[in-house]
Amino acid sequence: MFALRIIIFITLLLLNYDLCSCQCPHAEYKIEKQCCPKCAPGNHVGWHCTDDTSTTCVPCPPLTFTDEPNGLVECFPCTVCDANQGLRLSEVCTRSSDTVCGPLERFYCIKEEKGSCTLAVQYSECNPGQYIKQAGTGSTDHVCANCTGDTYSNGSFSSCLPHTKCEAMGLAETNPGTHSSDSECGDPPTAVAIIASSVIVTLLLITVISVLIFKHIREKKLSNSSGKLYSLIFVV
Numbered sequence: 001m002f003a004l005r006i007i008i009f010i011t012l013l014l015l016n017y018d019l020c021s022c023q024c025p026h027a028e029y030k031i032e033k034q035c036c037p038k039c040a041p042g043n044h045v046g047w048h049c050t051d052d053t054s055t056t057c058v059p060c061p062p063l064t065f066t067d068e069p070n071g072l073v074e075c076f077p078c079t080v081c082d083a084n085q086g087l088r089l090s091e092v093c094t095r096s097s098d099t100v101c102g103p104l105e106r107f108y109c110i111k112e113e114k115g116s117c118t119l120a121v122q123y124s125e126c127n128p129g130q131y132i133k134q135a136g137t138g139s140t141d142h143v144c145a146n147c148t149g150d151t152y153s154n155g156s157f158s159s160c161l162p163h164t165k166c167e168a169m170g171l172a173e174t175n176p177g178t179h180s181s182d183s184e185c186g187d188p189p190t191a192v193a194i195i196a197s198s199v200i201v202t203l204l205l206i207t208v209i210s211v212l213i214f215k216h217i218r219e220k221k222l223s224n225s226s227g228k229l230y231s232l233i234f235v236v
């Protein structure tokens, strides 16, 4: 019974070994039932090994790469960073490493593969009345937040600015501030009042004098005294 177990165990072991020997060791690749040494990163296979010779490896041609030991007869083409995908070159392709792409300015990455960005989109715009609470990074969008209280931002500020205090500058507020716009100031009220009132007083005076003169002219006309009328006009 024990002997049988041993035989089964050994059989399994041999079977297993046999299965394993179908595969090549880690540093070799299989080609036509034969194991050949792999080529180092940056190279590809020029000629497979034979019974007498080892693998012949050749460097990857320009704009191609292999980044792992391989039994490939051709290298992979280098990735091109596509501006239409919001990408720009971050690290150039070498024989042993693919291009690394990053997001364009004002873009952030939303898809990544093997440490290289494959798709980036533009930062969100904050609305007027909001400020950029947290500036976007290579992998995160802008974070917008509302202005509160007596402050404003047009959507591109990194903080809400306080409204201009017209009164404190001795000016009149001609337009109150909103969360998206500053208050607008005009001439101080006193100066406006002085100019307005003096204009009004002058106009009033001219009107009153004119009315008086015409009244006088009429009365004089009625009494048929034209000579005195002229003298009155000269006096005025």
Ligand SMILES: *[C@@H]1O[C@H](CO)[C@@H](O)[C@H](O)[C@H]1NC(C)=O
Pocket (backbone or CB within 6 Å): 129, 146
């Ligand atoms: C920001 O303001 C908008 C409109 O003024 C409002 O709809 C929204 O709920 C506010 N957001 C927050 C987080 O308070």
Ligand SMILES: *[C@@H]1O[C@H](CO)[C@@H](O)[C@H](O)[C@H]1NC(C)=O
Pocket (backbone or CB within 6 Å): 154, 155, 156
């Ligand atoms: C907001 O104001 C800044 C500076 O005043 C200006 O450069 C920018 O173009 C404005 N942005 C918008 C969206 O109006």
